[in-house]
Amino acid sequence: MTVATATPGRRWFRLAGPRRGGAGQLELWCLYLIVALTVILPFAHWLVPSGETEIVGTPFTAPGAQHWLGTDEQGRDVLSRVILGLASSWWGVLGIIVCSLLIGTIIGTIAGTLGGWVDAVLMRLTDAVLALPGPLVSLLVVAALGPGLRNVLLAVTATWWPWYARIVRSEVRAVRVLPHVDAARSAGMSPLRVALRHVLPGVLRPIVVVASLDVGSVLLLLASLSFIGLGAPAPAAEIGSMSAAGFTYLFSAPWVALAPAAVLFTVTMAANFAGDGVQERIG
Amino acid sequence: MTGFARQFGIRLASMAGVLPVLTFVVEEIQRQLPSDPARVLAGRTASPQALAAARERLGLDEPLITHYVGYLGRLLSGDLGTSVSTRRPVADDIATYLPATLELVLVAALLALVGGLLLGVVGARDGLTGGLVRVVSVAGASAASFLLAIVLLLVFYRDLGWFPAGGRGDTADGPTGMTLLDSLLHGDPGGFLDAVRHVVLPAVVLALGPAVAIGRVLRASLREVMAADFVRSARAKGAGWWLTVWRHGLRNAAGPALSMAGLQVSIMFGGSVVVESLFSWPGLGRYLSTAIAASDLAAITGVVLVLGVAYVLLNFLVDTLQLLIDPRLRESE
Numbered sequence: 001m002t003v004a005t006a007t008p009g010r011r012w013f014r015l016a017g018p019r020r021g022g023a024g025q026l027e028l029w030c031l032y033l034i035v036a037l038t039v040i041l042p043f044a045h046w047l048v049p050s051g052e053t054e055i056v057g058t059p060f061t062a063p064g065a066q067h068w069l070g071t072d073e074q075g076r077d078v079l080s081r082v083i084l085g086l087a088s089s090w091w092g093v094l095g096i097i098v099c100s101l102l103i104g105t106i107i108g109t110i111a112g113t114l115g116g117w118v119d120a121v122l123m124r125l126t127d128a129v130l131a132l133p134g135p136l137v138s139l140l141v142v143a144a145l146g147p148g149l150r151n152v153l154l155a156v157t158a159t160w161w162p163w164y165a166r167i168v169r170s171e172v173r174a175v176r177v178l179p180h181v182d183a184a185r186s187a188g189m190s191p192l193r194v195a196l197r198h199v200l201p202g203v204l205r206p207i208v209v210v211a212s213l214d215v216g217s218v219l220l221l222l223a224s225l226s227f228i229g230l231g232a233p234a235p236a237a238e239i240g241s242m243s244a245a246g247f248t249y250l251f252s253a254p255w256v257a258l259a260p261a262a263v264l265f266t267v268t269m270a271a272n273f274a275g276d277g278v279q280e281r282i283g
Numbered sequence: 284m285t286g287f288a289r290q291f292g293i294r295l296a297s298m299a300g301v302l303p304v305l306t307f308v309v310e311e312i313q314r315q316l317p318s319d320p321a322r323v324l325a326g327r328t329a330s331p332q333a334l335a336a337a338r339e340r341l342g343l344d345e346p347l348i349t350h351y352v353g354y355l356g357r358l359l360s361g362d363l364g365t366s367v368s369t370r371r372p373v374a375d376d377i378a379t380y381l382p383a384t385l386e387l388v389l390v391a392a393l394l395a396l397v398g399g400l401l402l403g404v405v406g407a408r409d410g411l412t413g414g415l416v417r418v419v420s421v422a423g424a425s426a427a428s429f430l431l432a433i434v435l436l437l438v439f440y441r442d443l444g445w446f447p448a449g450g451r452g453d454t455a456d457g458p459t460g461m462t463l464l465d466s467l468l469h470g471d472p473g474g475f476l477d478a479v480r481h482v483v484l485p486a487v488v489l490a491l492g493p494a495v496a497i498g499r500v501l502r503a504s505l506r507e508v509m510a511a512d513f514v515r516s517a518r519a520k521g522a523g524w525w526l527t528v529w530r531h532g533l534r535n536a537a538g539p540a541l542s543m544a545g546l547q548v549s550i551m552f553g554g555s556v557v558v559e560s561l562f563s564w565p566g567l568g569r570y571l572s573t574a575i576a577a578s579d580l581a582a583i584t585g586v587v588l589v590l591g592v593a594y595v596l597l598n599f600l601v602d603t604l605q606l607l608i609d610p611r612l613r614e615s616e
Contacts, residue, residue, distance in 0.1 A: 127297075128300070128301065128304045131297070131304070131595065131598070132301070132304065132305055132308065132591065133549070133550075133552070133553060133590065133591045133594040133595075135550070135553040136552075136553050136587050136590055136591055137308065137587070137591075139553075139556070139583075140309065140312055140583065140587045141312060143575055143578075143580065143583045144312045144313070144580065216424065220425075220427050223427050223429075224429075224556075227427075227429055227557055228556060228572045229572070229575050229576055230575065240429075243427075243429050243430075243433070244429070247433070247561070250433060250436060250437070251437075251441055254433070254437055257429075257433050258433055258434075258437075261429055261430035261433055262430065264427055265422075265426050265427065265430050268425035268426075268427075269421060269422060269425035272421050272425050273421060
């Protein structure tokens with residue numbers, strides 16, 4: 001057993017510390033960018049030059065000094081709408097990952113700790129959900145419940161948690177045979193306390209790595225659902241639906257479709273590099 | 284062969300277990316709808332008696348199991364309901380649009396395999412090329428299909444005019460319903476070329492994500508194999524890098540990449556929804572997005588069910604293929 005597994009969670013906050021392996025400066029800067037976005041985007045409504053549905057000029061004004069990314073088919077400022085759309089997707093992504101993490105951790109911990117038939121039942125359930133085509137089931141759920149961010153959140157979470165449940169369960173099974181867990185158990189601690197104080201901290205690391213690698217994929221999934229009309233309904237600013245609306249005018253006013261897609265690309269790429277960085281450093 | 288039979292049996296059983304779960308989930312979602320299907324069937328101004336009759340016909344007042352069994356029975360006899368927008372049986376619509384989707388997915392799968400192989404092998408090299416491929420891979424994994432479609436359309440349709448903006452050319456009239464195959468079977472090289480020109484852009488867009496994913500897995504396992512002792516011996520005997528990759532590396536590294544390829548190809552059926560509506564490709568995906576716009580739930584469920592079954596079957600096929608290729612998998616854990 002190595003020292004690293006015995007003292008988990010110690011180097012959490014020292015992401016910027018001494019490097020391990022190939023993680024480079026690029027990953028670090030992307031991580032900073034992602035953290036900055038998380039801090040800034042909640043205040044997007046106060047930061048954007050104009051409102052979500054505010055008409056600020058003639059439709060299809062090309063990008064220029066006044067409107068950096070031009071205006072759309074109704075004369076709304078594309079830049080403002082892209083930022084607001086990004087903010088709402090960002091909340092969606094964080095919500096989905098946090099909810100999936102919670103469900104997955106609870107189910108995985110119960111299965112891993114109790115073992116036996118509880119483990120068997122919970123893991124067969126997990127496998128069954130994993131075997132379904134996730135994005136298609138999400139699509140069907142949103143189509144049935146009606147579009148909107150809350151329903152999208154529900155639908156994607158419903159198919160996303162099993163990945164985390166599987167990882168948590170196998171990590172729990174690995175950690176619970178370590179000596180310090182044995183010691184805690186023989187000292188007479190309740191199973192719940194053992195799980196929360198002594199097993200879970202050792203499980204967090206791998207699960208955070210997987211979650212950080214997932215941010216980009218969930219962003220893209222949300223944008224695709226919104227693109228085919230399953231996001232928030234019409235006047236709301238969303239990356240996918242904005243690109244879809246602009247696609248009709250692609251050859252006369254390419255910026256309307258291109259701007260949201262390009263911003264999405266930049267943020268997703270930063271999230272993917274940041275995820276790689278997190279993996280290299282703490283994984 | 285007993286190991287093989289055992290493992291094959293396990294996979295067959297788990298597939299047989301997943302299909303009922305899939306149909307059950309789909310049926311339950313349909314049942315829990317906020318909009319009352321009985322009212323849709325009977326009409327807005329229906330009398331309470333007519334509504335009750337519709338409810339009974341749809342089996343809405345039956346217990347869950349009876350309802351599910353009835354639903355399964357209708358499924359097995361090929362009844363997927365009637366589309367509200369096309370006013371045709373959903374099963375007929377699906378039969379019309381399925382070949383186009385299959386054709387697109389097949390071409391894209393081929394592109395993804397070749398692309399993934401290239402990215403994986405070139406990316407496994409050390410130094411600048413490897414680093415460059417890595418950045419390209421992350422970029423590819425970060426591009427939404429609509430971004431790629433927008434860029435390709437602006438460059439190759441608007442500026443260069445090499446490829447058409449969308450559609451599928453002349454509709455297929457041959458035995459397979461796939462324009463590429465039918466034009467060949469009819470001995471029509473012009474039609475074949477036209478079909479190729481139409482399929483290139485959507486197939487590239489559909490293939491990008493999977494190619495990158497396959498490439499990443501292949502690169503990782505190839506790097507591992509290339510660091511092994513027997514590879515070092517081969518290099519020490521004077522075999523060049525490319526020859527070693529070809530002779531020793533790929534064979535030993537193919538397993539994980541193959542299972543990723545299977546997963547990715549089945550994911551393509553989901554990705555085809557966005558890509559087909561971008562390029563007005565007349566397949567199931569575009570049918571599904573028009574159904575979503577029209578809240579045509581029978582059509583939506585039907586397509587999701589067919590694509591979902593395709594996904595499950597394909598996964599099973601890849602599992603079996605791996606079992607045939609890699610003897611190590613045949614031993615039980």
